[in-house]
Amino acid sequence: MTLFHRLDEHHPLSGRLAMAVEYDGSAYCGWQRLKHAASVQASLETALSRVAGAPVKVHASGRTDSGVHATRQIVHFDPPAPRSQKAWVFGVNSNLPRDIAVRWVTEVAPDFHARFKALARRYRYVLLNQPSRPVLERANVTWCRDPLDAGAMHRAAQALVGEHDFSTFRAAGCQSKTPWRHLHFIEVHRHGPLVVIDVQGNAFLHHMIRNIAGALVTVGRGEQGEDYPARLLALRDRTLGDVTAPACGLHFVDSLYDEAWGLPAEPLGPNLLAFLGEWTGERPLPDCPMVEFRRGRPVAADA
Template sequence: MPRMALGVAYDGSSWQGWQTQTGGRTVQDRLESALGQFLAQPVGTICAGRTDTGVHGLGQVVHIDTAVQRRMESWVRGLNALLPDSIAVQWAQAVPDTFHARFSAVSRTYLYLVRNSRVRSPMLHGRAGWVYHALDLASMREAARFLVGEHDFSCFRSSQCQAASPVRTLQALDIQRYGDFFLFTFKANAFLHHMVRNLMGALLYVGQGRQAPAWMEALLAQRDRRLAAPTFAPDGLYLAKVDYPAEFGLPVLPADKALFSHLGFYPAGC
C-alpha cells in the first residue's frame, strides 16, 4: 500500500499532547479525524516523536498508508481545511514503504525559547518560557559541555518514562542569546520522557547562579532524578526538526528558521 509522509506544525497549548487519548483532545486524534474525512476511510498515523501537553510542533513528521490518490497540493490544502487553526500540515510527500516516521529518523531537534525579563509578557504566554532572574550565558554554555555525548540520563528522566534504557546520545546542545531571549537547541538520536524540560530546569539553575556548571557532571554520575532541578514549564518547547537519510528527500528547514518563521518575529540580534 502506498505510503505518505506529512510535515505537521501545531500549537500545543490547547492540546493534551500528541498521543491519542480517550477524551480525543490530542493532536493525533484531531489529525486522524481530519484524515478520515479527507480520505473517506479511517487511517492511523505514526509520528516521529510524541510531545507532551503544552509542547509545540514545528517539524513533526508522520506517515500513513493509504491506497487513496490525491494531488500533493490537495493533501496540504484539503487537510488544513478540516483542521483547527492550531494544527496545520506544512508539506506532503510520497515515500517508499521502507520509510518509517519514527524508526527511520536519525536525530530529533528540540528548541526551547526563554524570555529573560523582569516582567512577563502576555503576548508570549504559551509560546516562550519566562525567567525573572538574570541568566549568565557563559555559565550555561559551560554546563552544557558536560551533557553532550552518550550518557545515562537517569537524573533527567521522568518517573513515568517507559524507555527501556536511560542511555541517550545528545549530539549537540547550543545556547544563543538574542536580546532578552535565550534559544536552547537540543539535538539527539532520541529523548527520554521530559528529558528536555528537565535539562532546561538544571541549565537555568546554573544560569541563575544557584549551581556551578560542574554540578551537571555530578548529576549525570549520581543518576538520581531527585537531586536535579524541577521540571521546567512546557510553554517554550518545540519539536523543531526531525532528520532522515537523504535518500528519502524530505524537506529540510533549519530549526531556528522554522521557529521564528512560525512565531512571526525575529528577536534582536537574530
C-alpha cells in the same frame, strides 16, 4: 532556497506518504492519542480520514508531552484513496483546528518509517528573560524574570554531550527500557531577551529536555556552579534532580533523515527564531552506530 512551492492539484499521490505537521500544543495532552483528553494525533487522523473518505492512521517521528509545540513533526501514512498534493494539504488543513497545520506532503518509498528511520530529533527551549511577563509570546516561551548568564549555561551543558545514562533527567513515570541516550550537541545562546537552549540527540526520555532546562536555568541564575549538570548526571537519580521546566517553552523543531528519502528542507522553527537563518539538515550528524545502522550502512562488530 524558497519557502514557496506550488502544490500540484492534477496528479494523485500514490503509495506511502510523508507529511510535516506544525502545532501549538497548549490545548492538547500531547501528540499521542488518548481516550481522556484531546491529542494532536487524534485531530490529524480525523482530518485525514475526512479527506480520504476512510479511516487513516499515522505514525509519527516522536511523541511530545502535554503543552509542548512542534514545527516539524514528521508523520507517515498509507492513504486509502488517491488525492493530489494540494488536496491533502489544503483539504486536511481546512478540517484541522487553527492550532494545527500541515506544512507539506510528499511520496516516499514503501519502507520509509517516520519513527524508525529517523536519525535524530532536535528541540529548542525558548526562555524570555526580562523583568516583565510576556504578552505576545506568552504561549510559546517560558518567562524567567531573573537575569540569566547564557554563557555559563552553555559551558555547563557541554558535560551532557555524548552517550550517557540520563536517569537524573528522566521523568519518574518514563516508560523507556533504557536511560541511555546520545546527545549530539547542546548549545545555549542569548539573542536579546531570548535565551535559547538548542539540543539534538538520537532520542529523548520523558521530560528529559525540560529537566535539563530546569538545571541549566539554576546555573544561569548563579544558584549552582557550572559543574552542576555533570554532578546531576553522575547521580543517576531523578529524586535528586532539579525542577522540570514548563512545557510552553519547548519546541520540537526537526526530525532528521537520510537524504536518500528526499524529504523537503525548511527553516528551523519556531518562527520567532527565523532570524538565526538555519535550515534543517545543515549540521553533520555524529559518526555513531545508530546513525550508520539507520542509514543502512554496515556497522563494525566492535561498535
